[in-house]
Amino acid sequence: MSDREKILRYYRASGDEVLASRLLDLADTVIRNRKYKASDFLDPYGFSVAETIAAQYEGRINLQSAGGYESAERNKAIFVSNEYLGKVDCPLxxxxxxxxxxxxxxxxxxxxxxxxxxxxxxxxxxxxxxxxxxxxxxxxxxxxxxxxxxxxxxxxxxxxxxxxxxxxIEPPEKKVKEIRTTVASLRLDVIAAAGFSVSRSKMADEITADKVKVNWQSAKNSSQTVKQGDIISMRGRGRVEVCEILGQTKKGRTSIFLKRFI
Known part of the structure:
Protein backbone atom coordinates (compact mmCIF):
# COMPACT_ATOMS: atom_id res chain seq x y z
CA MET A 1 0.00 0.00 0.00
CA SER A 2 1.41 3.43 -1.00
CA ASP A 3 1.85 6.28 1.49
CA ARG A 4 -1.00 8.14 -0.24
CA GLU A 5 -3.35 5.20 0.15
CA LYS A 6 -2.38 4.82 3.82
CA ILE A 7 -3.14 8.50 4.50
CA LEU A 8 -6.48 8.38 2.68
CA ARG A 9 -7.43 5.20 4.50
CA TYR A 10 -6.60 6.81 7.85
CA TYR A 11 -8.75 9.89 7.20
CA ARG A 12 -11.57 7.93 5.56
CA ALA A 13 -12.73 6.73 8.95
CA SER A 14 -13.27 10.30 10.20
CA GLY A 15 -14.91 11.48 6.98
CA ASP A 16 -11.97 13.68 5.99
CA GLU A 17 -10.78 11.71 2.97
CA VAL A 18 -11.76 14.49 0.52
CA LEU A 19 -9.76 17.09 2.44
CA ALA A 20 -6.75 14.79 2.71
CA SER A 21 -6.94 13.97 -1.01
CA ARG A 22 -7.05 17.65 -1.93
CA LEU A 23 -4.02 18.43 0.22
CA LEU A 24 -2.13 15.41 -1.13
CA ASP A 25 -2.76 16.68 -4.67
CA LEU A 26 -1.20 20.03 -3.73
CA ALA A 27 1.83 18.32 -2.21
CA ASP A 28 2.27 16.10 -5.26
CA THR A 29 2.10 19.15 -7.54
CA VAL A 30 4.84 20.82 -5.49
CA ILE A 31 7.05 17.76 -5.84
CA ARG A 32 6.60 17.87 -9.63
CA ASN A 33 7.03 21.60 -10.25
CA ARG A 34 9.54 22.22 -7.42
CA LYS A 35 7.75 25.40 -6.41
CA TYR A 36 4.89 25.94 -3.92
CA LYS A 37 1.12 25.65 -3.64
CA ALA A 38 -1.34 27.10 -1.12
CA SER A 39 -4.56 25.51 0.09
CA ASP A 40 -7.80 27.28 0.83
CA PHE A 41 -8.31 28.47 4.42
CA LEU A 42 -8.25 25.62 6.93
CA ASP A 43 -9.41 25.42 10.52
CA PRO A 44 -6.83 24.11 13.03
CA TYR A 45 -7.90 20.52 12.48
CA GLY A 46 -7.56 20.89 8.71
CA PHE A 47 -4.12 22.39 9.17
CA SER A 48 -3.13 19.39 11.30
CA VAL A 49 -4.05 17.19 8.32
CA ALA A 50 -1.71 19.31 6.18
CA GLU A 51 1.03 18.83 8.78
CA THR A 52 0.56 15.06 8.65
CA ILE A 53 0.84 15.11 4.87
CA ALA A 54 3.91 17.37 4.85
CA ALA A 55 5.61 14.95 7.26
CA GLN A 56 5.27 12.21 4.64
CA TYR A 57 7.45 14.29 2.31
CA GLU A 58 10.16 14.96 4.89
CA GLY A 59 13.25 16.41 3.25
CA ARG A 60 11.36 17.41 0.11
CA ILE A 61 8.59 19.74 1.32
CA ASN A 62 8.25 22.22 4.15
CA LEU A 63 4.97 23.66 5.38
CA GLN A 64 4.17 27.33 5.95
CA SER A 65 0.99 29.07 7.05
CA ALA A 66 -0.78 32.28 6.05
CA GLY A 67 -3.74 33.62 7.97
CA GLY A 68 -3.19 37.37 7.87
CA TYR A 69 -1.83 37.80 11.39
CA GLU A 70 0.27 35.87 13.87
CA SER A 71 -2.43 34.28 16.01
CA ALA A 72 -4.94 33.57 13.21
CA GLU A 73 -7.13 30.54 13.80
CA ARG A 74 -7.88 29.83 10.15
CA ASN A 75 -4.81 29.58 7.92
CA LYS A 76 -3.81 28.56 4.44
CA ALA A 77 -1.37 25.67 4.31
CA ILE A 78 1.49 26.40 1.92
CA PHE A 79 3.50 23.41 0.72
CA VAL A 80 6.94 24.63 -0.40
CA SER A 81 9.50 22.52 -2.22
CA ASN A 82 12.87 22.42 -0.47
CA GLU A 83 14.38 23.06 -3.90
CA TYR A 84 12.50 26.34 -4.29
CA LEU A 85 14.71 29.31 -3.43
CA GLY A 86 12.38 32.13 -4.48
CA LYS A 87 9.90 34.18 -2.48
CA VAL A 88 6.68 32.50 -1.34
CA ASP A 89 3.82 34.84 -2.23
CA CYS A 90 0.40 34.22 -0.72
CA PRO A 91 -1.50 37.50 -0.99
CA LEU A 92 -4.34 38.16 1.44
CA ILE A 169 -5.83 44.10 10.97
CA GLU A 170 -6.96 44.55 14.57
CA PRO A 171 -6.62 41.15 16.29
CA PRO A 172 -9.20 40.78 19.07
CA GLU A 173 -8.07 40.85 22.66
CA LYS A 174 -8.54 37.36 24.01
CA LYS A 175 -10.40 37.14 27.30
CA VAL A 176 -9.50 34.05 29.28
CA LYS A 177 -11.26 32.62 32.31
CA GLU A 178 -9.39 29.98 34.31
CA ILE A 179 -11.51 27.23 35.83
CA ARG A 180 -10.29 24.77 38.44
CA THR A 181 -12.91 22.26 39.49
CA THR A 182 -13.66 18.59 40.07
CA VAL A 183 -15.90 16.41 37.92
CA ALA A 184 -17.45 12.98 38.25
CA SER A 185 -16.04 11.77 34.91
CA LEU A 186 -14.25 12.87 31.75
CA ARG A 187 -17.35 12.60 29.57
CA LEU A 188 -17.75 15.41 27.08
CA ASP A 189 -21.08 16.62 28.49
CA VAL A 190 -19.59 16.77 32.00
CA ILE A 191 -16.42 18.67 31.03
CA ALA A 192 -18.19 21.03 28.64
CA ALA A 193 -20.89 21.80 31.21
CA ALA A 194 -18.19 22.78 33.70
CA GLY A 195 -16.33 24.87 31.15
CA PHE A 196 -19.33 26.76 29.80
CA SER A 197 -21.17 27.02 33.14
CA VAL A 198 -24.36 25.29 32.01
CA SER A 199 -26.20 22.25 33.30
CA ARG A 200 -25.18 18.82 32.08
CA SER A 201 -28.64 18.21 30.59
CA LYS A 202 -28.47 21.51 28.69
CA MET A 203 -25.03 20.61 27.36
CA ALA A 204 -26.28 17.19 26.27
CA ASP A 205 -28.99 18.94 24.25
CA GLU A 206 -26.41 21.25 22.64
CA ILE A 207 -24.26 18.26 21.67
CA THR A 208 -27.26 16.48 20.17
CA ALA A 209 -28.05 19.66 18.19
CA ASP A 210 -24.51 19.56 16.72
CA LYS A 211 -23.52 22.84 18.36
CA VAL A 212 -20.43 21.42 20.04
CA LYS A 213 -17.10 20.42 18.48
CA VAL A 214 -14.04 18.72 19.89
CA ASN A 215 -10.79 19.73 18.22
CA TRP A 216 -12.85 21.36 15.46
CA GLN A 217 -14.70 18.17 14.62
CA SER A 218 -18.37 17.59 15.42
CA ALA A 219 -18.81 15.87 18.76
CA LYS A 220 -19.63 12.19 18.40
CA ASN A 221 -21.94 12.02 21.42
CA SER A 222 -22.27 13.21 25.00
CA SER A 223 -20.41 10.23 26.42
CA GLN A 224 -17.21 10.52 24.40
CA THR A 225 -14.12 10.82 26.56
CA VAL A 226 -12.24 14.11 26.72
CA LYS A 227 -8.47 14.14 27.21
CA GLN A 228 -5.86 16.69 28.20
CA GLY A 229 -5.12 19.16 25.40
CA ASP A 230 -8.55 18.87 23.77
CA ILE A 231 -10.33 22.02 22.59
CA ILE A 232 -14.10 22.08 23.06
CA SER A 233 -15.96 24.77 21.12
CA MET A 234 -19.63 25.66 21.41
CA ARG A 235 -21.49 27.72 18.84
CA GLY A 236 -21.92 31.27 20.08
CA ARG A 237 -20.13 30.59 23.39
CA GLY A 238 -16.43 30.47 22.49
CA ARG A 239 -14.14 27.59 23.38
CA VAL A 240 -12.70 25.73 26.34
CA GLU A 241 -9.23 24.18 26.50
CA VAL A 242 -8.66 21.16 28.73
CA CYS A 243 -5.29 22.30 30.09
CA GLU A 244 -4.64 19.70 32.76
CA ILE A 245 -6.21 16.59 34.21
CA LEU A 246 -4.77 16.61 37.70
CA GLY A 247 -5.85 13.26 39.09
CA GLN A 248 -8.31 11.81 41.57
CA THR A 249 -9.50 13.42 44.79
CA LYS A 250 -10.08 11.46 48.00
CA LYS A 251 -13.78 11.35 47.13
CA GLY A 252 -13.11 9.76 43.75
CA ARG A 253 -13.72 12.83 41.61
CA THR A 254 -11.28 14.09 38.96
CA SER A 255 -9.54 17.46 39.36
CA ILE A 256 -9.25 19.45 36.13
CA PHE A 257 -7.89 22.81 35.00
CA LEU A 258 -9.71 24.49 32.12
CA LYS A 259 -9.28 27.75 30.24
CA ARG A 260 -12.32 29.34 28.63
CA PHE A 261 -11.69 31.74 25.76
CA ILE A 262 -14.54 34.20 25.35
Missing part, protein backbone atom coordinates in the same frame (compact mmCIF):
# COMPACT_ATOMS: atom_id res chain seq x y z
CA UNK A 93 -6.65 41.10 1.96
CA UNK A 94 -8.90 42.41 4.70
CA UNK A 95 -12.54 43.29 4.17
CA UNK A 96 -13.78 45.93 6.59
CA UNK A 97 -17.55 45.65 7.11
CA UNK A 98 -19.32 48.36 9.13
CA UNK A 99 -22.90 49.11 10.21
CA UNK A 100 -24.77 51.42 12.55
CA UNK A 101 -24.33 49.67 15.89
CA UNK A 102 -26.83 52.00 17.57
CA UNK A 103 -29.68 50.16 15.90
CA UNK A 104 -28.33 46.74 14.93
CA UNK A 105 -26.52 43.98 16.79
CA UNK A 106 -24.73 41.74 14.32
CA UNK A 107 -22.91 38.60 15.41
CA UNK A 108 -20.11 36.46 14.00
CA UNK A 109 -22.76 33.97 12.91
CA UNK A 110 -24.67 36.69 11.04
CA UNK A 111 -21.52 37.68 9.11
CA UNK A 112 -20.77 34.06 8.29
CA UNK A 113 -24.30 33.48 7.03
CA UNK A 114 -24.29 36.60 4.88
CA UNK A 115 -21.03 35.67 3.17
CA UNK A 116 -22.12 32.10 2.51
CA UNK A 117 -25.44 33.50 1.27
CA UNK A 118 -23.49 35.23 -1.50
CA UNK A 119 -22.28 31.85 -2.68
CA UNK A 120 -18.83 32.17 -1.10
CA UNK A 121 -17.67 28.88 0.39
CA UNK A 122 -16.35 28.93 3.95
CA UNK A 123 -12.92 27.83 2.75
CA UNK A 124 -12.54 31.06 0.77
CA UNK A 125 -12.19 33.35 3.78
CA UNK A 126 -10.31 33.17 7.04
CA UNK A 127 -10.92 34.67 10.46
CA UNK A 128 -13.82 37.03 11.11
CA UNK A 129 -12.65 39.60 13.64
CA UNK A 130 -15.56 41.26 15.41
CA UNK A 131 -15.33 44.89 16.55
CA UNK A 132 -17.74 47.24 18.29
CA UNK A 133 -19.47 48.53 15.16
CA UNK A 134 -18.13 46.28 12.45
CA UNK A 135 -15.80 43.45 11.63
CA UNK A 136 -12.78 42.52 9.55
CA UNK A 137 -12.74 39.46 7.32
CA UNK A 138 -9.50 37.90 6.04
CA UNK A 139 -9.90 36.76 2.46
CA UNK A 140 -8.32 36.43 -0.98
CA UNK A 141 -7.83 39.70 -2.87
CA UNK A 142 -9.87 38.43 -5.83
CA UNK A 143 -12.99 38.20 -3.65
CA UNK A 144 -12.86 41.79 -2.42
CA UNK A 145 -14.55 43.50 -5.37
CA UNK A 146 -17.31 40.89 -5.60
CA UNK A 147 -18.06 41.11 -1.89
CA UNK A 148 -17.95 44.91 -1.79
CA UNK A 149 -20.49 45.13 -4.61
CA UNK A 150 -22.86 42.36 -3.49
CA UNK A 151 -22.82 42.53 0.30
CA UNK A 152 -25.11 45.48 0.96
CA UNK A 153 -27.17 44.20 3.90
CA UNK A 154 -26.81 41.78 6.77
CA UNK A 155 -30.25 40.97 8.09
CA UNK A 156 -32.09 44.29 8.26
CA UNK A 157 -28.90 46.35 8.55
CA UNK A 158 -27.31 48.25 5.69
CA UNK A 159 -23.58 47.64 5.62
CA UNK A 160 -20.56 49.30 4.08
CA UNK A 161 -17.72 47.15 2.73
CA UNK A 162 -14.21 48.22 1.76
CA UNK A 163 -10.90 46.44 1.19
CA UNK A 164 -7.91 47.17 3.40
CA UNK A 165 -4.31 45.99 3.62
CA UNK A 166 -3.13 43.49 6.22
CA UNK A 167 -1.52 46.35 8.13
CA UNK A 168 -5.00 47.40 9.29
Missing amino acids: SVLSITWDSRYYHITHRDILGALIGLGIEREMFGDILMKESGCQVITDPNLCSFTAVNLVTIGAANVSVRAESLEH
